[in-house]
Amino acid sequence: MKISFAKWLSVLAISSLLVGCQTSNSSESDSADETESSSSAVEGSSEMQEQTSESHTHESDHDHESDHSHAHDEETGKIYDGYFEDSQVKDRSLSDWEGDWKSVYPYLQDGTLDEVFTYKAEHEGDMTAEEYKDYYNEGYQTDVDRIVIEKNAVTFFKNGEEYSGVYIEDGYEILTYEAGNRGVRYIFKLAEETEGLPQYIQFSDHSIYPTEADHYHLYWGDDREALLDEVINWPTYYPSEMDGHDIAHEMMAH
Numbered sequence: 465m466k467i468s469f470a471k472w473l474s475v476l477a478i479s480s481l482l483v484g485c486q487t488s489n490s491s492e493s494d495s496a497d498e499t500e501s502s503s504s505a506v507e508g509s510s511e512m513q514e515q516t517s518e519s520h521t522h523e524s525d526h527d528h529e530s531d532h533s534h535a536h537d538e539e540t541g542k543i544y545d546g547y548f549e550d551s552q553v554k555d556r557s558l559s560d561w562e563g564d565w566k567s568v569y570p571y572l573q574d575g576t577l578d579e580v581f582t583y584k585a586e587h588e589g590d591m592t593a594e595e596y597k598d599y600y601n602e603g604y605q606t607d608v609d610r611i612v613i614e615k616n617a618v619t620f621f622k623n624g625e626e627y628s629g630v631y632i633e634d635g636y637e638i639l640t641y642e643a644g645n646r647g648v649r650y651i652f653k654l655a656e657e658t659e660g661l662p663q664y665i666q667f668s669d670h671s672i673y674p675t676e677a678d679h680y681h682l683y684w685g686d687d688r689e690a691l692l693d694e695v696i697n698w699p700t701y702y703p704s705e706m707d708g709h710d711i712a713h714e715m716m717a718h
Contacts, residue, residue: 550638554672556650556671558631561613564612565613566701567608568700572600574708581593581594604698604700616655617631618661622660629661639692647670649683649691651667665684668683
């Protein structure tokens with residue numbers, strides 16, 4: 465009997481010990497789960513804050529870029545219209561006009577540009593479509609139907625003949641027009657006298673610093689100063705790969 469009682473006490477002690485161990489292990493496991501859950505919550509909150517911060521930063525950058533682009537477009541528009549500061553004007557090389565170009569005058573003659581004059585009459589309202597056509601007929605008129613510029617070599621195509629020579633930089637002149645706006649003539653002079661070629665050519669393309677031209681007005685002759693006074697006839701050239709309708713639409717876009 466004593467032995468049985470002793471065994472019972474021993475079993476009871478061992479059972480209590482086992483229960484205590486299980487309870488301890490369970491507490492440690494719960495504590496670890498709570499710690500892991502708490503850590504995950506913190507990490508999740510941190511990631512959310514980071515994503516929100518990145519999103520805000522991206523939106524701010526986008527807004528800044530949009531504002532900068534708008535300001536740039538507005539400034540470019542003013543320059544195109546002839547409103548700028550002298551300090552903005554920079555030298556340009558002949559490479560800005562490099563390429564194969566054709567006169568728009570034939571497209572005026574065959575009626576392709578009539579839609580341009582109608583558009584101007586409807587949206588600008590200064591003249592009728594016919595008056596615009598007469599004005600541009602005088603401006604675009606030329607017998608040089610094509611010009612090719614490669615490095616410093618300029619080739620004029622006139623009445624089926626080609627005349628080519630090398631031109632070098634001769635500075636620029638800022639002109640003020642009667643309307644109050646201004647323009648810049650970029651001037652190049654013939655390096656060596658060549659038959660059939662003008663001593664001077666002067667580019668005007670509405671830009672005032674180095675950039676590739678998408679079209680231009682060209683003045684040429686042997687008297688540098690006299691050319692600066694020419695504001696009635698300004699032969700205009702667009703890339704030769706463009707057809708008349710492309711040119712017309714480009715003109716209306718500006």
